[in-house]
Amino acid sequence: MKKYIHDFQIIANRRINTEYFVLSLANEKKLPEIKPGQFVQVRVDNAPNTFLRRPISVYDVNYEKNILYLLIQVVGEGTRTLSELKNGEKLNLIYPLGNSFSLPDSEKALLIGGGVGVAPLMFLGRWLTEQKKEPVFLLGFRNSELQVDIDRFRKLGEVYISTDDGGAGEKGLVTQHPVLHNDTLDISMVYACGPDVMMKAVALWAEKKNISCEASLENTMACGFGACLCCAQETVQGILLVCTDGPVFNTKELIWQI
Amino acid sequence: MKKYIHDFQIIANRRINTEYFVLSLANEKKLPEIKPGQFVQVRVDNAPNTFLRRPISVYDVNYEKNILYLLIQVVGEGTRTLSELKNGEKLNLIYPLGNSFSLPDSEKALLIGGGVGVAPLMFLGRWLTEQKKEPVFLLGFRNSELQVDIDRFRKLGEVYISTDDGGAGEKGLVTQHPVLHNDTLDISMVYACGPDVMMKAVALWAEKKNISCEASLENTMACGFGACLCCAQETVQGILLVCTDGPVFNTKELIWQI
């Protein structure tokens, strides 16, 4: 897929809660095809200590209105600077980057997200419904205050929630959620994005259930398009690159470092 | 004089023309005494390539309203970032720094400024009027568009202008201005601030006329308060520091490098 460098314009910066915000980005040029699971490399201007670009998943795309959405969690100086962007300001992106999630065999698919790991699942869920599939979401957050856009996920499919403190949905980790232990859940594919420990636990669960599992990984990235070889991931095929061979991997391929 | 580090609030950012702007800075604490010729060290946040503070002269002080004014010329990333500051934003200053201009013997004094070198002359002029002296300004600019706050200077004393292209006042360099060759000008002191070549020319003129001359110098500064020894100036007394022994020097003391 051809990659582009474009200046986008901020048309909305929607604060969700203390940690998360969503940027809506517009561009005069028609957006190229973007696939669920792909990401962009954002140049952060005006952040004295942010030298490299920041990789951010595509949260959603509206082709009609030509808008790209990014869901971002404030964790350091780069993301904090992004959180302060105002309407009309510019953001330079390299995109679309990486591979993408694949289509499930069955009707239903389970999409498990932890924290900011829910980001790629919105776009994936939308795409699945367009493919006449039925996404079921299982989303985990630290507490109820940190939940993200649940109403929007509900528009795409069933949503289960878990929070560490039980403030919303089930108490505990997503992998402890009863829906995973509900044998009537008729799925052939699970998608996971979140902390490594979560994804590994989901992968083990899927393996036991003999369900195919795709995980979207993170790694430290200098380029994002295969030029620096920094984002190495150990797999059964040897070292692969998270930015071009991933970020989506079938978990059977992965050799976890944790 | 005791030095302070304070956060000031921008209460106005007044654009004068394509190159110059004036920041009005307020602080809850009562301003300490600041003397004409002194400067501040400004921390520039949000400018990726601006590491050290930037030295800026005090353009004016309003003790009643507790406001400090800086006249700044956009020359690089630091000053450009400052030019984009909005009301309510913070600016961290170390101040007041450096020595100051001295009082003239006679009634009248001539204040010669070139470009952004006019900055310390506003405050100096105000102080002179308060001391019952009569400042006469000779201000040079590249062209008429780049003139700075002439009306405000006029409130303090007579103003002569020269521009490189003759678009306002006399055509040519300030040192070619007829007022300098007018023997009725009854002064015992001339103050100069501007490019080194200008100050040197003024100093030579003053020496010939047997008039005392003070110049406000620039130099590359890392600290601004005498700790780094970077801002060396060769003088008849040996190396002195522009940030603490200056920025104001009697030109008889100076050994010019140009």
Add this chain to the structure above:
Amino acid sequence: MADLRVCIGDLHFKNPVTAASGCFGYGKEYEDFIDLGKLGAVFVKGTTGSNRKGNPYPRMVETSSGMLNSVGFQNKGIDYFISDIYPGIKQYNTHIIVNVSGSTIEEYVMVAEKLNDLEKIPAIELNISCPNVKEGGMVFGTHCPSAIKVTTAVRKAYHKTLIVKLSPNVTSIYEFARAVEGAGADAVSLINTLLGMAIDAEKQKPVLATVTGGLSGPAIKPVALRMVWEVYNAVKIPVIGIGGIMNATDAIEFMLAGATAVQIGTANFINPRVTVEVIKGIEDYLVEKDITDVKDIIGALKIPG
């Protein structure tokens, strides 16, 4: 229009702007962004005698105005390069220069020998300066007799333009430059990365799996400029300047300090179009200054006094 052509030994570059090894893949990673045919040359990644999987991860960490990497020589080896990669890149309308790496003199020689026959590879860059491999690599670049030995051996085995890439992690880089000049190098390129380290204070652990890594980016530019100037004053062969170049002004500074050409590395990650922008910027500079030939700025730095 200024003349941008420069020569590295017998080799003619259409302009002095090239991409640094390890930062530009095999060129094709940048085809969506720029026309590779516009570049003076592309230095492709470190190639070894056989397949190397590189270092464990994390391999990268951002630092103030720079980054540390510990990629190591992840590559499939020279034979794979010849059979599978070369056919795909040989049609590029620019010079492809292979960065030759290894752990032993025999390995360097073997790789260099095999590159003799590739028509479209007019030069190699002998990498004796990688801080990211345990054996070989930097040892050759930080011990003068070893640098001479490996250069002499490769010189015998390789018949085209031989560029030796120097390590900055030494007391006197100009001694190494003189040594490899004496051993038959046609040019030197510098600097490779500075050996550095990053620590995660929260976890009380090194950030990189290999503990140390190579520092690149604008943080190292002052050191690189100084070394290029030192080496330019010490040798007669051309110098290729590398280290923290982010824009045309940076590239011009390296040429004024004595570089005949420059390599741009880390900047490509942030701005994949930086190389062609630098070419344009150099041209603008020459036009504005009324200089008709870029060669006139090489080493043109005026030293006072």
Add this chain to the structure above:
Amino acid sequence: MADLRVCIGDLHFKNPVTAASGCFGYGKEYEDFIDLGKLGAVFVKGTTGSNRKGNPYPRMVETSSGMLNSVGFQNKGIDYFISDIYPGIKQYNTHIIVNVSGSTIEEYVMVAEKLNDLEKIPAIELNISCPNVKEGGMVFGTHCPSAIKVTTAVRKAYHKTLIVKLSPNVTSIYEFARAVEGAGADAVSLINTLLGMAIDAEKQKPVLATVTGGLSGPAIKPVALRMVWEVYNAVKIPVIGIGGIMNATDAIEFMLAGATAVQIGTANFINPRVTVEVIKGIEDYLVEKDITDVKDIIGALKIPG
């Protein structure tokens, strides 16, 4: 409340945070901003045998996340220090350590000898690593036999704590650390500045009057951390870490890498209160991590594998 006390040889510091030589004047430049009595120590500026006027100007230029300086040893000499400066600073409630500089072994020895008698100066830092003087200075710091010679001579002449400040402009800094340890140093401090250069492309001239200068600031932190860790693993005497420390996290990284104390230089120019803020930050870190003694983090870096 964590215990912040550390020892450099026989010398007790109330905490590991000190100000670096050449960046803190004689301390009094900072009295308006902080209580000097809070610092572990103040390293005052380079002091030579006799009056030195320093280098011509410009002496400073900003670089990416750093600065180059070429101050040289502008100071009025040891006798002036003793007669005119010492009386004004000896009442500070912190250790005053004099950075001893020179061009010849005799000069170093002479200055060190005279400092024996100053009751309130409990230590000297032998600066064999300044890149900004033509003769002496860095030569002693980049040539191992010279480093040993000067350290041995000063050790004989000086009876209190002897700290030797190492140059980073060498191939193997740990060899110098071992060498001066063998020659009687009680501690080593590192790093001094990296030799660098800046060029004004418009004027086609070096920016600094001396052409080259010393690079400091966060740009050099990765190199400094790596060197501190190398030296910590090579010697038994305490290591004082220096280079690009801007905040408490940076200081903690140096201590994890093996530094018993740290010096803060360039950061003081931007934030004259940085030293006391770093002390507070280290304390917060220890409390949060339930560590009762700062000495427990010295060299506590966990190396994987």
